[in-house]
Amino acid sequence: MPTRPKKLRLALCAGAALLTTATAAPAVAAPAPHGTTPAELRAAMDAVHRAGVPGVYGEVRADGRTWRGASGVADVTTGRPVSPDLRHRVGSITKTFTAAAVMQQVERGRIRLDAPIGDHLPDLVPGERGRKITVRMLLNHTSGLPDYVSYAFPSIRTGSAASLDDNRYRRFSPAELIRLGLDAPPAGEPGGPTGVYSNTNYLLLGELLERVTGTPAQEYITRDVIRRAGLRHTSFPSGPEIEGPHSRMYEAAFGLLDPPRDYSAYDMSWAGTGAALVSTMADVNRFYALLLDGRIVSRASLDEMRRTVPVRHLDGKTIQYGLGLHKVTIPGCGTFWGHDGSAWGAGTMSMTRADGRRQMSVAVNLQRWTAPDPAGGRPPHPIDTALNELYDEAMCDGRDTGGHGTS
Template identity: 40%
Template sequence: MLPGFWARRLVVLVLGTATLGFLAAPPPPAQAAPAEAATTSTSSSTSSTSSTKTASTTSSGTADRLRQLADHLRDAGVPGVVVARRDGDRLTRVARGVANLRTGRAARPDDRYRIGSNTKTMTSVVVLQLVAEGRLSLDDKVVRHLPGLGLDPRMTVRHVLQQTSGLHTDTMVFTPPRTVESVRFEYFTPRELVRLALTNPEPRQAPGTHWEYSNTNYVIAGMLIEAVTHHPAQVELARRIFRPLGLHDTYFPVASPFVRGRHLNGYLPAGEGEPPVDLTVYGMSWVRTAGAVVSTTRDETTFLHALFTGRLLPRAQLAQMTDTGEFGYGLGFPVRVPCVPGGVAWGHDGAVFGYSSGVFSTPDGSRQAAVGANTWLLTDAGELNPLPAQAAAAALCDGSPSPAEVAPPWRATPVAAAAAPVR
């Protein structure tokens, strides 16, 4: 059972960037945890394989920087965290804290975790590959490929990817009588998710006129992949991204609620005096191609390195991904990072029950950084604290800025507000 803290609160969950507000309040006090362990791995990876090497002076300095950022997250209340930075063919990773509070197992640099809305970038890449192949157009009406769902006939593929379709943040998945606990092992098909979302009673804006972050958009993007290829979306993600890039620790769980292999356990913070709730075992069909992927910092940085060095998309489609238009959203959000040429990095963040993460890249693909943490942090205002994603962006730099000094234009969305039952 979930503790009374969550049983008395209403959770409006939005995976990823739209949930994160500016760091406006001090982080909550750290919870007691078993003894901390630290591991650093520096590897050279020019293909799908990786071999451990002794760190050079430069990479040793990078490892110190990553440890500093990881400790910052630990001090904020994260039980375990993995942080990585890729500089060309050199990958530096550190892990701090514990992966499992029950057993006390130390976190390791290659631990897997749920990446939440970082999945959206992968889904978007596959859609744009289909555009490059001439099998889909960004200006196609969605109903042409997905009839019979009751979608606005004006909605285009572009609207879906840029979160301007008119669909709402609240996907209605956790509407009573459903709760966070009851949905844990419930299986949803994509069509069921879309139909649920369309029961939201709020008036919808016309497509293309209003930006609103919605997981339903990227569930629809996954359905478009399936309609065009006649293959399950997870098959296309594996065929087009995971296998070609050698992302051996990355996969899309379809029905199983378990995380395969060695991983960080995911914890939901509880009320004062109550232990965190372990939500590692949780079915992800409720979010599918909007946030279900499991990965590692190595694989996430490898993915963005490949994307920004031209291995996944032609130049025209990459330009489309990074065109934020008037609404400021393309391939995730542009993040203002002083050390990056031009002052802007690209990437996304993710937040799903028990996990928060972020991964960012320089525009030229020369450097990437990623963070995976095994809890949420909440601000005093009841919003998801953006600190893990800010730490990932800050990891692109040597020495500074601090995570709190990274101020991307994330929209703040309330995650918890006093109400009855969990949804």
């Protein structure tokens, strides 16, 4: 068997706060895809749970076969086990849906990628900024607009999680959040060589969709992307509660919440067209399979979506980012496209290999588990190691050796 590639570095937005109250539940699984075994995938999920995540669940597809598995608990109080089909807040995976919706309007001639956003939204992005920032810059995070989240949740910047509770049932408007981003110090110059990841960009894209279609963006995305893809368990939430079977979602806020707090009921207006979607791992895999096969947008649009630039993520790492798509190339394994996502208490990672023959979507119900060390850094945690082992098993089982170089 070929040598396994170096361990993947795809950890979900991380942190650490070990949940000792979680009761172990055995992983459940269907037959594994070619090149790995149910036992290996099951053991990898169990290791994530043992490392401190209450519950982990996901779906792996390869060469026409599908494995679904879960390990741990959906509720640390009752011990209710997780299952692979639970609905989940998938966070910034929403951005790929929004980008696809924008590209559909590009195909219809209603939006030009390199048109100034001020042509469409002069009231929201006025003056010189509106003239310099293009639609493409919003899609690939090279607009220079800063992220609004730390301003919507200001206590986080002062070492307190109080604003997470203060805003649990608050209804934000997109314009209010966009204004927070525009009023903050710029993250860079529009069109700079390295972008800065910002949720402000994708709220503006939601407003752009509404202006050009005459339909609220979430309704348009639901009709022309979610339903077009045949997704039966994917939706924007209509209120703070998730409809259908789901896990509780535990937020540690980098050690500010100990024990981690359940934020599964939350008004997601703070995330909107950037990060509010609820889905299942099967639906997410289906969406990326169809998108990357040219069945949601045209091949020409897909080519545009896969033109990447370096973008500095909110965790400080630089990633290769296209138009709503993140590129990861792993020597000896292949090039993958997808996105990660994080909401309060909920994390997701979804990756699809460029040839469409390998997919992985994984969800966890704990976020930001790493407390800072005395120097202010965030040391590695066993959860990070265990998640990377799971991704390695799911994406690169030692038999997928058609590497495409590094990104």
